[in-house]
Amino acid sequence: MKRQIPLIITAIVGTVLIISVFIPHDPFGRLGEDFSVFFDIIAVFAFILGGGNMIRVHGDRIYRQKKDWPFSIVTIAGFLITLFAGATKIGNPNGIRGDVAAPGSLFTLIYDNVFSPLQATMFAILAFFVASASYRAFRAKNKEATILLVTAFIILLGRTPVGHYITFWLPSWLDFFHIPVLANWIMAIPNLAGQRAIMIGISLGVISMSLRVILGIERGYIGAEGSEK
Amino acid sequence: MPNKLALFVLIFACLISTGAFAQEISPIPPSDSIITSILPYPRPAPPTNIIARDNPSDGGGRILVSWELSLDDGRGNNNVVGYEILRAEEGGDQFISTGMAANGVNFYIDSGADDHVQYVYKVVASDGKAGAESGLSQPVHSSQQWFNLNLKYLFLIGALICGSVIYFIYHAKRGKKLFIRKIAGLEAIDDAVGRATEMGRPVLFIPGIRDMDDVQTIAGITILGRVARTIAEYDIRINMPVSRSIVMTTARETIKAAYAAEGRIDAYSDDFVYYLTDEQFGYVAAVDGIMVRDRPATCFYMGSFFAESLIFAETGNSIGAIQIAGTAMPAQLPFFVAACDYTLIGEELFAASAYLSGEPKQLGSLKGQDVGKVIAMVAVILGMIAATLYSITGVSLFDSWHEFMLNLFTLN
Numbered sequence: 001m002k003r004q005i006p007l008i009i010t011a012i013v014g015t016v017l018i019i020s021v022f023i024p025h026d027p028f029g030r031l032g033e034d035f036s037v038f039f040d041i042i043a044v045f046a047f048i049l050g051g052g053n054m055i056r057v058h059g060d061r062i063y064r065q066k067k068d069w070p071f072s073i074v075t076i077a078g079f080l081i082t083l084f085a086g087a088t089k090i091g092n093p094n095g096i097r098g099d100v101a102a103p104g105s106l107f108t109l110i111y112d113n114v115f116s117p118l119q120a121t122m123f124a125i126l127a128f129f130v131a132s133a134s135y136r137a138f139r140a141k142n143k144e145a146t147i148l149l150v151t152a153f154i155i156l157l158g159r160t161p162v163g164h165y166i167t168f169w170l171p172s173w174l175d176f177f178h179i180p181v182l183a184n185w186i187m188a189i190p191n192l193a194g195q196r197a198i199m200i201g202i203s204l205g206v207i208s209m210s211l212r213v214i215l216g217i218e219r220g221y222i223g224a225e226g227s228e229k
Numbered sequence: 230m231p232n233k234l235a236l237f238v239l240i241f242a243c244l245i246s247t248g249a250f251a252q253e254i255s256p257i258p259p260s261d262s263i264i265t266s267i268l269p270y271p272r273p274a275p276p277t278n279i280i281a282r283d284n285p286s287d288g289g290g291r292i293l294v295s296w297e298l299s300l301d302d303g304r305g306n307n308n309v310v311g312y313e314i315l316r317a318e319e320g321g322d323q324f325i326s327t328g329m330a331a332n333g334v335n336f337y338i339d340s341g342a343d344d345h346v347q348y349v350y351k352v353v354a355s356d357g358k359a360g361a362e363s364g365l366s367q368p369v370h371s372s373q374q375w376f377n378l379n380l381k382y383l384f385l386i387g388a389l390i391c392g393s394v395i396y397f398i399y400h401a402k403r404g405k406k407l408f409i410r411k412i413a414g415l416e417a418i419d420d421a422v423g424r425a426t427e428m429g430r431p432v433l434f435i436p437g438i439r440d441m442d443d444v445q446t447i448a449g450i451t452i453l454g455r456v457a458r459t460i461a462e463y464d465i466r467i468n469m470p471v472s473r474s475i476v477m478t479t480a481r482e483t484i485k486a487a488y489a490a491e492g493r494i495d496a497y498s499d500d501f502v503y504y505l506t507d508e509q510f511g512y513v514a515a516v517d518g519i520m521v522r523d524r525p526a527t528c529f530y531m532g533s534f535f536a537e538s539l540i541f542a543e544t545g546n547s548i549g550a551i552q553i554a555g556t557a558m559p560a561q562l563p564f565f566v567a568a569c570d571y572t573l574i575g576e577e578l579f580a581a582s583a584y585l586s587g588e589p590k591q592l593g594s595l596k597g598q599d600v601g602k603v604i605a606m607v608a609v610i611l612g613m614i615a616a617t618l619y620s621i622t623g624v625s626l627f628d629s630w631h632e633f634m635l636n637l638f639t640l641n
Contacts, residue, residue, distance in 0.1 A: 022384055025373040029288035039442050043475060050474030050504035057503050068522065115508075122510035126536060129543040129568075136546075137567035195559050198575045202557045204390065204601040205579030206444050208594045211394050212583065213447065217590050220451030220582050221479065222486075 007216040014214035054079065082110055151186060158183020273309045273354045274300040275361035276335075281350045281369040286380075289344045289373035295336040296363060299354040302332050308356040314339065319347035319368040342371045382637045386604060394597030401593025409592055414553050414571030415584050421551045422459045425526035431466040432456070433525035435516065435541060436480065437532020437556070438509055440473045444579075445557050449532035450476070450483055451582035452555070456529060457487035461496065469502040470519060472512040477504045513537040517544045530554040530569070531578065534561045542568030555581060608634055 017035065020028040058072035084090075085106040092098040092105040101108055138153075140146040157163035163179035170178050176185070212218035276296040284291035294314055302309040314337045315324040327339045342348060347368040353360035401407055425432045434456065436449040453469075460467050467484065471477045480502045488497040505515045517540065520528070528545040530538070530552070538554075538561040545552045546568050554565035555573030565572045573581055576598070583591035612634035619627035 022377055022380055023375060024286065024288035024377050025375045026288070029373065036442075039440075043440065043473075046474035046478065047507070048474075050477060050507075053474075053477065053504045054506075057500070071518075118514070119508070119510040122514050122540070123536065126540055129539045133539055133543055133546075133564060133567040137563075198559050198562070200602070200605045201574075201576035202559075202579075204598040204605075205557070205576030207387070207390055207601065208394050208598045209444060209448060209579040209582075211391060211398075212591060212594050215395070215398070217398065217588075217594070218451060218582060220454035220586075221447050221483065 279366040281366040286377040292339045313353040390601040393600035397593040397597040401589040421527040426463040428526040430526035431468045433528045439533040445533040455585040457484045461488045461491040539564035
């Protein structure tokens with residue numbers, strides 16, 4: 001029974017939501033939006049669960065003085081200070097009734113001067129990882145990898161002024177081989193065709209997966225009971 | 230006397246024309262410019278043939294208003310800058326403005342109507358200073374529709390694909406043997422977990438950064454169920470930091486059930502799955518730290534990923550982990566392909582749980598997808614032929630054919 005009820009709920013909700021796509025009349029027309037709101041309400045309560053879990057995990061690490069436990073102090077302190085600043089709205093020009101992210105509040109101060117720079121730092125690391133991953137991916141190990149290397153090189157050149165200066169002298173009847181034009185063609189034709197093929201496959205995969213879930217054939221998400229490995 | 234009469238008629242005609250003109254300039258007040266008040270001012274001609282009707286295939290509250298463009302819109306004095314759409318309840322004279330349409334546009338959808346209330350509309354052609362009102366439309370009311378006819382082709386194609394999936398599911402259930410091609414990334418799961426066992430290191434599982442309302446996360450969690458059974462069997466530790474609380478509770482249930490299925494419920498711990506943060510780069514920083522400190526032997530990335538995909542995969546690569554990724558985010562696939570050992574591309578992510586289970590019913594659903602692929606391929610080829618023939622011959626029939634093929638897969 002513990003498994004049957006979720007499966008029944010899933011089947012009913014899944015079927016009704018599919019129907020609601022095609023029927024704009026009430027009550028179907030609003031169902032998608034309503035269920036989204038229900039999910040958000042559940043997610044808010046679940047967030048308390050998540051926050052509680054984080055404090056428990058890091059509290060335990062501090063209590064037992066596990067490896068690198070001082071970092072857990074920083075984590076919990078950061079969480080509690082931000083929570084306190086947001087809940088009490090210290091420095092908020094409109095007081096406790098003001099917007100939590102109002103300029104001048106302690107919460108905004110923390111967000112702008114601590115959180116945002118840290119976030120930007122992590123994002124900036126991506127540039128270095130793109131370089132290292134490209135270096136490995138573009139090694140001409142075989143025929144396919146060589147084609148990939150050449151294509152990537154044309155795209156890279158085509159996206160910079162260098163690409164223009166290398167081939168700007170080509171006569172107009174050879175315009176197709178002008179590197180920026182060639183780069184645009186690669187992006188718009190072969191690349192887009194490949195992406196669309198992947199998107200069609202994804203869409204069909206989503207349909208198939210959704211039907212398995214609605215029909216109760218796919219039960220892995222509720223614990224894989226009854227399935228064979 | 231005739232001269233006086235002619236002068237009187239002329240003055241009278243001027244007064245009438247001026248008065249008629251004055252009626253046409255509401256609701257936009259006339260400019261107080263001296264030039265405008267002294268010189269004859271070329272007011273735009275009003276739009277004509279105002280037709281208002283219930284907007285089709287919607288959930289009510291919307292009325293489609295259309296008109297014939299002013300004679301001064303794109304021609305004549307060419308001084309129309311836009312149209313203002315006015316609405317009043319039938320029998321009332323209180324017109325309110327519902328919105329503006331740019332010049333050259335001959336329709337407007339009023340989204341603020343109350344269902345079953347009769348309205349009349351008029352449209353004002355504006356030159357930015359003054360306007361010329363049209364006549365009134367026929368009374369109209371909005372109402373809710375029972376079927377969205379804009380989606381009729383989607384409905385038919387969807388029904389065909391869903392029908393074929395269901396047919397093959399039950400076809401497979403009857404014992405029909407189905408051929409499913411090998412998926413290298415899924416074949417490698419046992420080896421990857423075995424490697425972690427030999428090295429005595431944990432397995433890291435990342436289910437993406439979206440919540441359980443994303444089908445990719447559900448696909449990731451179903452794969453987790455299969456992976457967790459292998460992990461339970463090999464008696465190693467799974468480490469699963471998550472960025473969504475609901476994913477945390479779901480993943481715990483999934484792993485717990487997998488351990489129970491392997492008869493190892495005593496080895497299960499809630500600490501396998503823990504919440505970090507909802508914030509994307511906060512989560513990335515924490516997971517990177519875990520990778521560098523714990524040095525997992527195997528990393529799984531199964532779900533919905535954005536910019537963090539390459540950061541995870543490159544960090545995993547730097548610690549020498551075997552990495553198996555799967556996502557349906559086309560923009561992130563190249564990063565995973567470049568940095569991971571195996572990547573489940575798009576539909577393979579959704580096929581993974583069926584593939585791993587080996588259950589005929591689940592495998593049958595994969596076969597049903599092939600019907601969808603055939604439909605897509607036929608549509609692409611026919612559309613391509615039509616577009617090519619139109620570009621060569623210029624015959625409008627081929628253009629209509631091409632448009633029809635496009636409309637088959639267009640939602641609105």
